[in-house]
Amino acid sequence: MAFEIDILITYADADNQPAESGNGWVTDFKRFLELMLQQVLGEKPKMLLKSEHDSITGGDVKKIGILIPILSPSFIASGECLDTLEEFLKAAKSDFPRVFKVLKKPITFEEQPTKLRELIGFDLYNMDLDTGRIEDYKDFFSTEAEQNFWMKMVDLAYEIHESLISLEQKSKRADVKPLFSRRSIYLAETGHDLTIQRNIIKRELQRHGYKVLPDHTLPQNVNELKKVIKKEVEESSLSIHLIGNSYGEIPEGSDKSIVDIQNQIASEKSSLLKDKSAFSRLIWISPHLNHASEKQIAFIESIKRDMASTEGAEILQTPLEDFKNIVREELIEVGIDKKLNRHTEEAVQNGKVKVYMLYDKLDEKDVEPIKKFIAKSGFAVLEPSFEGGLLTLRQHHITNLRNFDAAIIYQGGVNDQWVRMKLLDLLKAPGFGRRKPVKGKAIISKKEEKLDISSYKSHNIMVIDGSKKDSLDSLKVFLEELK
Template identity: 35%
Template sequence: MSNNRTIALIYSEQDDAMIEGGIKGWVSNFHKFLSTLMYQITRENPEIKLINESEFSAAELDDYSVIISVITSNLAKEKALMKALNAHGKEMKDQGRLVADGVSRFFKVLKRPYDPDGVLPELEDLLTYDFYLVDPLTGDPQEFTRFFGSDAERSYWMKLVDMAYDINHVLHAKDISEGGSYETIPREKTVYLASTGVDMVIQRDIIKRELIRHGYKVLPDHSLPKEVKALDRMVRDDLDRCRLSIHLVGEDYGYKPRGSELSVVDIQNRVASDHTYQMVEKNKEAKDGEKKPFSRLIWVSPDLKNVTERQKIFIEDLKSDAAALEEAEVLQISLQELKTIIREELVTGGRFNTKRDIKGLGQEKKDDKTKMIYLIADKRDVDDIDDIQSYLKDQGFNVVSPSYEGDLVDLRYIHQENLRRCDASIIYFGKATEDWIKTKLQDLLKAPGFGREKPLTAKAVYFRGEKDVDMEHYKKNKAMVLGNNGGSFNPEHLKPFLTKIES
């Protein structure tokens, strides 16, 4: 492999046909944009040599530091060319030259959906760079014929920038013999960012970019196997190397690998759930210095609209599973807020490992015998809980509520501390959605994971106004149902709850 920092861009002429409106071909535009980005990043202007099928020479492949191939059905028809690329990939792999400091020297670019594994089996483990969109409603691929606009800027350009930085990383990578390898990044700085459905690809790229920017290694750093057993093994192996797994869930259930009725998105979540259980049990037995913290964050997009019944069931299963795991959490917040939570999870070494002095959280008084009731309400209902709060205080209880203003990480910490400290809890069901109520019920189930040492003496959901809900769900969660359909507060509504606290 050459050290002259020349880059080969191999393509089929048919994929560079002039685009409608007299615009240069797809490959020509890709070459121009990538060349510009490489100069902006390196200030060295490395040569990117365009090589079509008629100009290709297998003997020259060793002259290039990086090889980019725009793989399409057109290029795949060039049997001799593909055979030479595959053989060169095998040679590089056998000689330990394929990967430079954690990044492959061979870049597989897809301008439209195409499975390159059949023509490049020696390179099937390498990730592809997908420069197209998939309509999440129809599943139809959308090839870019215009390179400026909101969708292009968010997908095409973000992917191109990522690729340019990866190429720059390869060009400036140390040889393994010189020491210093990406593979030496410790477990505490390694994150599993699960593969997603087509509607979450952009969001995943944003999170991945953020993690890499802060010095974290992101797995999987290879293409996922298309057969279920191999996929299962690979996900388990990757999770063993990670401190945290992140799963982004949207409207698309995802594709199903061979031999499975479950999607890749679903399988990764199930394997991560199993791994979390195993790590929790191992850490219970391990000595303090030998514990290996592992946690799992599941982000459900707050913008779900066209959700199939299959996806609804999948999301409900995720929430139920996470409720039973101390180190798993389902979040339905903005992407920006998710980035904040991820940062806290990684920087603090675990969401429950710190004790902080935060405005809005009173000091815990160990000798105070006053019973604490945590009255949980959505921000929209904060003015409607005054009557309940006042009545409970008049009865001699210490009543606390969530904080609504301030940093998200602090608000989350206050909520978890209130769950840990309280003797009983009421969730107020007014203007909030039933999904929000269910999430808070799950938080009560997970309170032991926040360091709670004693069981709740009572938990209840207070209904204000008529609600069309499945009451069996609340019975299964052993939550008392208070209030009535009339809407106005009556102290009698709280009598069963207070009786249970005092019993």
């Protein structure tokens, strides 16, 4: 059934007293939200204000799609406001949110109505960081409001947009089971420094039809928290983690942050999956860590070096805009499968066993004789690309990771860390949709000091001493085994 009222905003009278502009805060909030929703929905929604003393009946409640309670100390103290909320919650049983809590004043978790605590809140007050003083945004169109208030309002508008679409679909297809469910993505909670950036990515994913989890406030107790995260990561086919300067909030009963715990749980899922293409992870690490604490630096280093925490993951330490472009390319605009079709056809057309030769540009000349030797031995040689932008280079690399049969990493002028990162790329190749086993992996190293790959001993990697004259003989043995 279609609702007579799309959105009802309920509030305490004290929060809508006329200001200098002539309107009360709630009235201006409704007008501003109406404008934003009109842009997002393409049409003006049916919105209504309800003060604490306006009466509402059970029958009227069923005609409302979404409720926005304006939370404040006055709202919490008002029996009428709480009754309206309770009446709506009774009628609005749903598997997606139909209540969006807006905080006009700070309200602690414990002070909030029990059924609203787990919902994500939209804080629409201004806090002076120097004095700690809380103020309303008096002018919704001021520069200050544009920088802080508008971003939260845009978030709210997109969340409401999602819910209204779901309500409309449910109304039209009440008796029809959907043929497929939307793909879920776990967009991990971040430290305070990346909250806005996370919300931008979240909105873009939602606009393109993805269900983004978590879609509620996470529990504060570590045991409950882990249960919820595990459940939602299990529902997802991808997790995205943004790591910045802030280590993040530490829940009760834990010495690890929520950011850390989410990464650990996503890693555990990756390690247990036989089909690595069923779940993948994107981890972005800020290239600017000047203000990171020692604990955060240690956490970041552990992500980079710990095989367990990076299994099935792609780690990128690039400018955030580049990372957003990668997310957009991979999940939104084209989808990685469609993007790589042309390259896939080129890679398999000759029917030969394909050897991916991984090397750095500074070793390009040294690698030439090795590539010729491999080609003369009857193999197709896949190579890295060094021309083009970040997205082009990455797509080329992923194409090769999906299609190689065997891989050889060449170490000439590069350090051991570079080699380990390339090994990690090979091991996480299934996360990019690879469907066939790897026939062989080898490293050709010209370094005098022996390369330590003891942590990879279970992965059957052949190490060839590239400084010896008979190194090509060792390479020949490796190639023969591929046949």
